[in-house]
Amino acid sequence: MRHVTHLTIGPVGFRIGSDWRAPIAQLEDLYRDYPKPGIPDFNVHLFAARPWRKILRPSVMIGGDYTIPDAAPLPLAQGLLAAEMGMNLQMALAQRRYLLLHASAVERDGKAVLMTGISGAGKSTLAALLMARGWRLMGDEFVLIDPATGLAHAFPRLISLKNQAIAVAQAAVPDGRFGPLLAGTPKGDIRHLVPDLRAIRKMAEPAEPALLLFPRFGFDAAERPVPPSEAFVRLTQSSTNYVHLAERGFDALTRLVQSVPARAIDYPDTDGGIALVEALA
């Protein structure tokens, strides 16, 4: 690959190669405060499907150690999104050391709050707003549970804000560093927010899971306890590698749901959501 960068996110190192300079330049700017890995764990490739596609209506295919066949390419203007998707893809398909939960997480006093839910539940928005209120952001996409210790490890990649969440986060983090507005992506408008320096400097520090939340955005405020069996089933659905980890995954997840209380929360707006999380944590 012509253009290459390396970056470390939490305990994972990536090498990202690209046929084009622009996505690498954007990554190097937005991830400038992140450490460089020694030997990367995963490779991500951003490449043109045909040589002339480097120049003519350039479109970015996402590959690397693992690839999804027939994935649609993205326009070069969305190359940063392609890089982020490429890193997520390698994690989702190849991560074997940690149990991967599709969740956001924040930490205070060594205790981690894990928030999981379907796309649109507000995981990223809640995490960004809690970061603005002094919580340490651990990640907005994946939480890594170490089967050996039960601890949650951070994966603080860029916070991916979609559609209305962009303005909400800009108002809450006025001095935040934001990436370019990526309009008209398959998920609507996307803008990335760089985690604050504390999140980056402390990203190697794991935390003890203290609360599991299953948020839903757009409903009247409500809260109910989630029994361990329901939490278990919902978390297997939100884990991309539970099956691959086999008994280690079973042990890690049973330990998590047996030792950490779980709550389902409905919230009508972000202020209500933040109030609920802070009241429960």
Added chain:
Amino acid sequence: MTALYRAAAPETLRIVPLDALTLVYHRASGVTHVVDAPVPEMLEALDRDDLTVDQLLTRLSDSYDLLDADPAALAIRLDELVEAGLVERL
């Protein structure tokens, strides 16, 4: 001849009761089963002895309040467990 049933070898199962539901991890297949009563009780009874459907029903009725003591329904549950590999039909 009436079939006898036996639970899969205990070293092939991890049984973790959570609340109303119980998790059964089947090491041989790597599949996690989330089961309700009376499946854990059936596995426990069939771990101690090889039993016919009628013997199992008697054993369960003695130890637990079975809402529906129907041998046909129990035979269907057993067939499902055999299919999943959690119980052997001898």
